[in-house]
Amino acid sequence: MMKYCLRAGLLLALLLVSACHRGLDPVAFQAEGRPPKLSDWHVVEVRGGKLVLNEGVVPYDLNTPLFTDYAHKLRTIWMPKGVAAKYDATDTFDFPVGTIISKTFYYPKTADGKFSDVARTYDSSRDFAGQGLDLANVHLVETRVLVHREAGWAAIPYVWKDDQSDAELARTGAVIPLTLVADAGEREDFNYVVPDESQCSSCHAQDWVTRKIHPIGPKARHLNRDYHYAGGEENQLAHLMKVGYLTGAPAPAEAPRNANWMDTHASLDARARAYLDINCGHCHNPKGAANTTALTLDVSAPEDRHLGICKPPVAAGRGTGDHMFDIVPGVPNDSILPYRMDSADPGVMMPELGRSTVHREGVALIKAWIAAQSGGCVAIH
Template sequence: MTLSTKLFFLLSLLLLTACHRDLDPVAFQADGRPPKLSDWHVVEVRDGKLVLNQGVVPYDLNTPLFTDYAHKLRTIWMPKGVSAKYDPTDTFDFPVGTVISKTFYYPRTADGKFSDVARTFDTSKDFAGEGLDLSQVHLVETRILVHRESGWAAIPYVWKDDQSDAMLARTGAVIPLTLVDDKAAREDFNYVVPDESQCSSCHAQDWVSRKIHPIGPKARHLNRDYHYAAGDENELAHLVKVGYLSGAPAPADAPRNANWADEHASLDARARAYLDINCGHCHNPKGAANTTGLTLDVSVPEDRHLGICKPPVAAGRGTGDHLFDIVPGQPDDSILPFRMNSADPGTMMPELGRSTVHREGVALIKAWIASQSGGCVAIH
């Protein structure tokens, strides 16, 4: 590491420390629904930046869930003296007191109009140390997942127009926005903040108990590097180092999903990772979509359980009059990309969490299906 790089990291740490001095300690809210996001003291606005409090650790996923092209700042905080227990397959076993936050935001457009947001995958201007530079981004919502004695609770907050704080939105919200791409093409849409029950419907990984859990913090999603203020480090290794994770193997021995946008990875690995994070939390043997017989988490073999030559459980407009979930070599005859390519509430999948079509995601799944060999025989 060069001297200039060391000085940069030291300056970054000093700036973060200065911000932390101005924040009250993180407040674990053991019950109730605090009216303001700032009541938690997890992330707060200071001097034109959204900063992370002391002990609040940011993280990202190899392949993230699509939400109308929104960017996301994810964080974990735990009380002193406790840690999550590593699991190679499922969500880590987080202790009571854990607070996970996810802030949804967009890069601002060049003209600065508040309702215009950039449709871009470029995050180079988003981050300021481990927080967000508000001159560059438009904050939309922050969701809190808190682990209480009674279980996990999901609490949504919507950011005020002046970006000073986010307010409790138990019944959700609808926010009109316009996506603007790098060629100035515009797409009006309604960004939908889910209400508490909708949050619970996605986070209930076991549809019998209906108990909710985090979705993203699994080994295969977190086994990647993150650009922390002090430098790049593997997220699993970093969580172990700060005392937030116990029992984890070396990153090389942990599972790892592909980055859906990484063209150096195989097409199959990218598509399976995309379906895993976007669909697998419902389409699994215990999830909300378990009656469909369609399993889309990354562990399922590539057979009828994954949808190959599998007829749908229910007919209707959601099938587009197609006969099988996946027809090898024929994406345009397959139900899966048909539903992904729709924004009609009665047709689209996933059912919640988006109002727009993820064009690049649809293209990935179509290319994956097109690469498959074989065919399906319809039984009449």
């Protein structure tokens, strides 16, 4: 009976994958230019009321994701046959020319079905259908394509049409009025901002000297987790090795791994550091856009002034909230870091791009982390 169930499960998985691929042209690596439609890439396309993944397009997720106005995200990666990314224990993997990474931002639909209403929820149980998204249950907003060409990486944003049939090129970005609806019925109007190409590049330029852009999420510590693929659950690093998209990776147990910020079984410190790493570390590092602040928020920073503990801000202004230090151990309400996270004012908020709302649960996590720290800061006169 067990063998029969396993065979039946495998057959079902294969049928799901086959159904996803049916009728799709092969993935098209666009070596130059900006294709006007997302479907020109043939990476993900709408078929039969579902957003489906093409053959060879591998979905993935991160241990702790970047916050974007409570949006859910479907991340994918595709590579031409015969090439693979090279593993790196610390930095973004070395992806070959021809790699296409996509990230689709979407929201679960609300019970009332109003198009501009989207659910503020962490529940993704109704999102997926096989390897794709069930459009009966989700509202697609945008898809960002990151493609590795001979001249380097290019970031190309697309905005989904109201009829959800395809996404159109949006080089200058877009502003989409939406309303977040919580499970208890609380409503929050906001403008979802799709970044333009230059804003995409500013976040993805991890080295502010060369200004060359790179992917942010595909690092070992973010990818070292299980994913429920159409064929079953498997560690993502092991899966990428198995399908030939990655070389040189150690066993998952030997690779670095960030905590899931929502996992209360992990330590408060590990959860907070993982949250700051993915949300802030791509700018706040020695080579990043915020390197002049002397504030390092990636996971490598020691827990001292580099991390902001008792460090006065480099520049004064409204962004400090009249607070003296980035982090005051034990006193989150006197700390600049959560003050800026807890604002949606463009002159105060951090991060400066990528959100229009406050991540309440993220702010609560960082405040709890600071509150648990011991010590104090000497006031500057």
